[in-house]
Amino acid sequence: MRFRFLTLALLCALIGTAVLTGCEESVDPILETDVPFTLFGYLDPKSDVQSIRVFPIESEFDTRVERPIDAVFTSTDLTGGGSVTWTGENVFFPENGTFGQVFSAPFTAEYGHTYELEVRRPDGLTSSVVVTVPPAVSSVFAQPPDRVINTALPRPGVVQDVRFVSPFDTFLDATLTYYTRVKRTGAGGVSFFTRDTLAIAYEERMAQAGDGWNFSVALSEDRFTLAEMLVNRQAIDDKDDCIIVERMVATIFVTNDEWVPPNGRFDINEIIQPGTFSNVENGFGFVGAGYTESYRWRTPEPEMQLASMLYDDIPNGTLQWSAQCNP
């Protein structure tokens, strides 16, 4: 009797549960959010056109199809007054076959001015960001070179400061670029020159001093770095081979104070998380302000030779190959 009861109960439970639960449930993998946009880009006071990439926060992942631009982008100069409405454009990126929305406006951002950028959706949801353009570099000049004792070098080293006069506090991409020429001997003993562009990172050699920054050029140390780079490129066979410098250009990218990555590094695996490295109100992403400042100068011949390099900025290279090359 008790078996029959159990069997009956089991069957009833089975059928009852089946009937009660036999409906379809939907699942929505995308939650609702009131955050409308993600912005990336920067204001450049040296450019007469400003551009910002705008990512609508959407439920569609695929960006291989063009989407209508459904936003109004305005910028307001909070320092000097005036407002500009930007123009949106669907840009195709052949690199990965996707489309993206870029908003642009034909104006020049003023040094030291603060701007508010606002992107508004038709439903009123808005993302905004306030950006202050860093101050201008008023002058750049090279200090006379110094000879210093460096025990790591076989002879006195040569250093030379390039001074950027400006009250800016942050920068990215400090680089010293050497445009070099080296002699090669080809088949049959025929000599020819090859040219290389070699960039050396200088962030570590930037120092804030007084009303600006010193870009401390270490010519003797760079000579070894350049030789290594040229050997790696198989431009020279021996690190002691002669290196002729045709040009030296110091470049920095001056930025506003907020343009500082978390933990001091631009690690894509860290920054990828929305909200990380972000200054956009009711949105994600980062909008900065910055400009590139470059300076070209010539180090006097004696110091160049002391650094085991020659300087010849004549385009076709009239400098004769001589014993002076490796003094």
Added chain:
Amino acid sequence: MLVLLAMGLVMPLTAWAQSGTIRGVVTDASDGQAMQGVNVLVLDGETLVTGVASNRDGFYTIPSVPVGTYTLRATFIGYQPFEATVTVSVGDVVTQAIALSPDEALLDEVVVEAQQSGATRVTAGQQTISPADIQALPAPDVTGDLVNYLTTLPGVVSTGDRGGQLFIRGGEPTQNLVLLDGMVVYQPFHVVGFYSAFPSDILNRADIYAGGFGSRYGGRMSSVLDVATRTGNKQKFTGAVAAAPFVSTLRVEGPIVEDRISVLTSVRQSLIEQTADPLVGRDLPFNFFDTFGKVHASLNETSQLALTGLFTTDRGTLVQEGGGTPAEEVRWENQAIGGRYVVLPKAYPILAEAMVSYSRLRTELGPSETPNRSSEISNFNVEAHATYYGSLADINMGFRMTSVSLQNRLGGAYQININEDEFAPEIGFYAEPEWRLGNGLRVRTGLVLQHYKQKPFPVFEPRLRLVWEGRGQQISAAFGRYHQELVGLNDKRDAASVFTAWTLAPADRVPESWQGILGYRFSLFDGLDLSVEGFYKELYNLSIPEWSAFPALTTRIQSADGTAYGADVRLEINQNKFYGYVNYGLSNVTYRSDQENFQLWFDLDELEFRPPHDRRHQVTMVGTYAFGPFDASVRWQFGAGLPFNQALGFDGLVLLDGPVDVNTDPGFRRVIYERPYNGVLPTYHRLDMSVERSFEFEYTTVKAQAGLINAYDRANLFYLDVFTLDRADQLPLVPTFGLEIALK
């Protein structure tokens, strides 16, 4: 531990010196196949002296039999008892072969090998599954399949009727060790979830260890599925052919040399791709094939040699072509081949076996000619095991050497290309005495010494298993430490993702688990059994894909720790014409990750989340009823919703590490997650039913079956791509019917 081992060695040897050993093999007289689980007793008159049960190869060894003349009696349900007179001298090893003849009077009686298998017959995580258990379930065709039974177990979470992935008691599919006659099968489950590489008609038995497994098994930390196949008929050729909308099957077996060498082959080809449209009015683009072959030789009364091979292929389109997105097809291919030699040495009460095998799995995702992702794993394995039968303890010991090769090619849309090749040798030794302490108490103490490539020093893995039986009750417990160097990574972008990339755990971060099981089983009254079993696992150094807003499958992995605990409750009813059971599984799995970025992103040192296989509740109800010439069976399954990554939406990122031109830099697409696995998918439930009838003819048995799969047409989610929002559901209501013709 060493002292215990020494005691285990010495004491049985002492006893052996004053007695003898009886051993041999038990076979079925009707077909020459080995019989396992046969009770072999030594009787002095009618007084029981000692006894054992035959093992999976049919061998039995009775050590420490006092000098004298005895009656050796073998009994098995459905067979006539076997008796022989055996005389044992000091130090003798007497070999006595046993052939059991079926009892014609009992042929029609339903025998479910009641003492060994059944829904509640779980002992410290271990359960034996017989072909009869499988046949009791409704299936989409007339032949049964092992996986159909596995998915009814309370601690087993499956991806449903597609996908072929099993999560056992908080573990992940790649943490399950699946063995077929000792060979590793990396992906034994077919893309259609009702099928695996193990059709029931080639099975002898399958042992599933849902944790707490013994020292013989290594290299995995969740579970072991140890499948043993039949040897094949050694006396006459026989076979069967079956057809159903889902699959067609051919099985042939017979003697190559009568009573000595047999062959068993099986071939299955799915038909669902061809039959789905007329049957259910929509395409079901799934295809699988498997073939199995085995040659078994009884070299003499004390040794056997078997050569086994398996080949499977699977292909399934998870997401159909549409909206400019190409079809997303997953494919995998298993190969396994191995040889196994088992011997009872002449002079000692020892069973020894040696095994050599090669296994390979290749998985691809994407278009068939140009897959976006592929992953390949292969191993060459050599192992040897020996069991010494003592008076107080049986001592198991052995070693295994494995060389594993891995190859990953990961690419595709929004994917960073990854190419990597790796090689990982593993070697391990173990010793595991099993003590018979009297009063129904057995204790097995094991110790494994294992070397992994990614560990600087060999690791020790203690194992313990304890079983007490008496007065219709059983208390069992198991405890152990486990490591796993090979890890499988899934794409967390997709709910129910099925593509797995195999890779090595990071150096010195080999995943590790400590786990314990405690179970209690008893009969409420005759025909109604109940078992309750709880488990707890601490998991360390789990290698899981790095959690990131980057929309890409990566082999960059993060370390996580985890905890899994839960309980299984099983109720089994066996009453004349009705057999049924209810299984309930409660589970709670939590991962804790201290990924470096979490501090920056969430201001947390450690993030706790539910992994995507954390199914909290699972219920299975199965009932079979015999009325007249018909057998009807019904199964209902329910599973609570699984966690998945719910997103706020998608945006992009341009890496502003300098003066970047946003007009030319495409940036990266990214997903805005709130927290890992913050969403829960809908519940899963389904009702299957079938009716079956057999017709006996002079030379053949014809079996006909009809049924319904997903009887109330529940739209259970199978696959959800959170990036494309593509959703694929599991099988709809499918009427099934099948026919099998078997030679007698």
